[in-house]
Amino acid sequence: MQQTNRRSGWKTTFMAFCALIGGFLLSFLALVALWSGIPWIVQIAIFLPFLLFSYTVFEWTNESWIICALILVGAMPLGILMMQFRDTNGSHLLPTLMVMSWIIGISAGCYLGKLRGAAVISKGG
Numbered sequence: 001m002q003q004t005n006r007r008s009g010w011k012t013t014f015m016a017f018c019a020l021i022g023g024f025l026l027s028f029l030a031l032v033a034l035w036s037g038i039p040w041i042v043q044i045a046i047f048l049p050f051l052l053f054s055y056t057v058f059e060w061t062n063e064s065w066i067i068c069a070l071i072l073v074g075a076m077p078l079g080i081l082m083m084q085f086r087d088t089n090g091s092h093l094l095p096t097l098m099v100m101s102w103i104i105g106i107s108a109g110c111y112l113g114k115l116r117g118a119a120v121i122s123k124g125g
């Protein structure tokens with residue numbers, strides 16, 4: 001029994017570490033997109049990798065909302081930095097919208113994972 005608990009603890013710790021690192025790496029990808037001059041609409045679409053990553057991690061951790069929060073914690077250092085930048089009009093609006101799209105992507109991925117888990121349970125499988 002203790003061996004099983006130890007394995008479960010390592011898996012949880014590893015998934016938490018992966019969530020933090022994954023959030024940071026995705027935000028770094030978004031920072032590279034910002035610095036390379038990709039149009040804003042494409043940069044806002046970076047929420048898709050956040051959505052897919054949070055959905056996948058949410059499924060692997062058996063629907064743990066804490067893991068989704070850790071993805072957000074991993075992404076926020078560069079997100080806070082990016083919100084300090086200005087767009088071509090001298091406003092902080094577009095960088096802030098870009099970071100908000102990450103938050104929406106993370107939340108949507110976890111919510112979709114929750115909906116999928118509820119559908120599997122209701123089917124009895």
